Amino acid sequence: KNVAHLFTRDFRLGDNFALSQASELAQESEVPLISLFVYSEEDFRSHSVSPFQLRYRLKSLEIVKQDLKKKNIPLYTLNVDKKKDINSSILKFLKDYEISHLFANIEYEVDELRQFIDLTKSLLENKISFQPFHDTCVVKPGELATKSKGTQYAVFTPWYRAWVAYLESLDDPFPNYPQPEANSSTKGLEKLFESKIPEPKSDFYKLNAKSLEFFDKTWSVGEHNAEKQLLDYIKSKTIKLYDDLRNEISTDATSHMSRHLASGTVSSRTCIRLILENNLVSSLAKGPSGITEWIRQVSWRDFYKHVMANWPHICMFKPFQVEYDDIEWEYNLEHYQKWCEGKTGYPIVDAAMRQLNETGYLHNRPRMVVASFLSKHLLIDWRWGERYFLEHLIDGDFASNNGGWGFSSGVGVDPQPYFRIFNPWTQSEKFDKNGDYIREWVPELREIDDSKGIHNPYDHGFEDVAEKNDYPRPIVDHSFARERALERYRGE
Ligand code: FAD
Numbered sequence: 448k449n450v451a452h453l454f455t456r457d458f459r460l461g462d463n464f465a466l467s468q469a470s471e472l473a474q475e476s477e478v479p480l481i482s483l484f485v486y487s488e489e490d491f492r493s494h495s496v497s498p499f500q501l502r503y504r505l506k507s508l509e510i511v512k513q514d515l516k517k518k519n520i521p522l523y524t525l526n527v528d529k530k531k532d533i534n535s536s537i538l539k540f541l542k543d544y545e546i547s548h549l550f551a552n553i554e555y556e557v558d559e560l561r562q563f564i565d566l567t568k569s570l571l572e573n574k575i576s577f578q579p580f581h582d583t584c585v586v587k588p589g590e591l592a593t594k595s596k597g598t599q600y601a602v603f604t605p606w607y608r609a610w611v612a613y614l615e616s617l618d619d620p621f622p623n624y625p626q627p628e629a630n631s632s633t634k635g636l637e638k639l640f641e642s643k644i645p646e647p648k649s650d651f652y653k654l655n656a657k658s659l660e661f662f663d664k665t666w667s668v669g670e671h672n673a674e675k676q677l678l679d680y681i682k683s684k685t686i687k688l689y690d691d692l693r694n695e696i697s698t699d700a701t702s703h704m705s706r707h708l709a710s711g712t713v714s715s716r717t718c719i720r721l722i723l724e725n726n727l728v729s730s731l732a733k734g735p736s737g738i739t740e741w742i743r744q745v746s747w748r749d750f751y752k753h754v755m756a757n758w759p760h761i762c763m764f765k766p767f768q769v770e771y772d773d774i775e776w777e778y779n780l781e782h783y784q785k786w787c788e789g790k791t792g793y794p795i796v797d798a799a800m801r802q803l804n805e806t807g808y809l810h811n812r813p814r815m816v817v818a819s820f821l822s823k824h825l826l827i828d829w830r831w832g833e834r835y836f837l838e839h840l841i842d843g844d845f846a847s848n849n850g851g852w853g854f855s856s857g858v859g860v861d862p863q864p865y866f867r868i869f870n871p872w873t874q875s876e877k878f879d880k881n882g883d884y885i886r887e888w889v890p891e892l893r894e895i896d897d898s899k900g901i902h903n904p905y906d907h908g909f910e911d912v913a914e915k916n917d918y919p920r921p922i923v924d925h926s927f928a929r930e931r932a933l934e935r936y937r938g939e
Pocket residue numbers: 693701702703704705706708709744745746747748751809810811812814815818836840842843844845847848849850851852855
């Protein structure tokens with residue numbers, strides 16, 4: 448009987464908990480290890496996986512396939528059209544190849560958990576063992592509890608302190624799970640090696656030539672590049688300045704590790720273990736402030752996954768703070784469209800939305816600015832923006848995205864209070880001081896060489912430039928929008 452590993456969002460060989468355990472069992476039992484990936488565009492669409500992210504995953508998987516082949520381990524892609532057929536297709540494959548044990552890393556979103564529960568049931572009925580593993584977080588969800596009530600933390604700072612204390616109490620907090628061992632024989636499995644990584648079929652997932660060219664020029668893929676990028680960043684001078692510069696949009700001070708973390712081409716354990724192994728800090732929270740702040744930022748990813756695992760209602764289109772479920776939103780399609788296209792007349796918002804559309808990436812600060820603008824200035828349901836982000840981000844991750852939207856719109860866990868409404872012009876003046884980011888993404892305003900005018904051309908004497916170049920006037924008045932948001936959030 449054979450052993451299999453099912454890839455979920457863990458497209459790597461190194462430090463992959465389930466894969467290493469599957470290999471261990473296969474070696475002990477002297478049977479081959481087979482690996483499996485399910486390709487279902489209907490499933491990707493239902494989880495709002497973006498075209499850039501799908502390309503990132505498929506290209507990374509190609510590398511996984513080549514590396515596995517060197518170890519004589521096949522990677523088979525199961526092509527499944529209908530999402531509802533995924534589990535029965537997996538079962539059929541396992542039976543066809545006499546697999547007695549299936550290993551996989553857990554994903555904590557409700558739909559993914561349900562799929563695993565159903566899979567466990569059907570595999571049990573067929574006497575196949577299913578072994579799910581906690582791999583994606585540094586600390587697995589459910590491990591940290593408040594001292595007073597023993598429940599999941601709903602505030603980040605005390606949670607973070609508990610996260611640090613817990614990890615520091617362990618003998619081996621960042622284990623490095625070994626790569627799978629090579630198969631000695633794969634007799635009878637030859638056909639599996641012929642399996643190809645699919646090409647996207649539906650129009651939604653087919654990128655045009657310009658996007659393909661941009662992607663290939665910009666986004667390195669796969670586990671080897673992820674680790675190289677990580678090492679370059681954590682040993683760089685830039686990370687030392689992370690604490691001071693991470694909010695400045697035009698300064699490239701952040702790691703850009705998010706696409707790798709979101710698709711599991713690197714593990715969050717490895718991110719922190721490599722910092723410690725290279726003696727870059729003395730402990731998780733002690734050392735150069737840039738590096739300890741970066742670790743803290745990586746922990747936000749864990750925090751949002753813990754919150755999601757404990758309060759699954761956030762996966763079901765409900766805000767974390769359920770009392771904000773009935774805010775009276777403006778369902779203004781024209782405003783929504785202008786936000787999507789980056790034509791709101793607020794330069795910082797427009798720069799960000801155009802960057803998102805073209806590149807699939809945004810710095811954290813503009814993510815917050817546009818999320819706040821949609822939910823508070825335009826009073827459009829934050830869930831529209833949440834989905835739009837996932838459908839465009841290369842690093843889309845449900846928990847972090849939902850957390851970011853909840854924070855910015857004031858309805859999430861440990862949020863920015865609803866009455867703190869970002870002024871887009873002030874945000875822009877503060878975090879894109881010279882206006883370089885705006886000039887890069889809003890060519891209509893490029894010729895404005897004025898530190899105030901670039902952020903708000905219509906109010907600072909650059910009406911002629913903006914009009915000449917067809918740059919729109921603000922689609923909503925800032926003071927009016929602010930008052931309206933306060934009233935609606937208060938339920939007036
Ligand atoms: P760095 O600053 O170098 O941080 C290192 C890593 O820490 C990141 O790669 C990421 O994995 C994690 N991280 C950093 N900040 C956060 C945060 N606030 N929340 C959770 N994890 C964090 N991040 C995603 O990975 N996927 C998303 O879909 C996503 N959607 C967001 C939506 C909104 C509205 C907001 C405000 C934030 C969102 N973020 C999301 C968080 C954050 O903006 C990105 O992780 C970060 O900008 C990625 O750039 P980086 O890798 O250079 O980050």
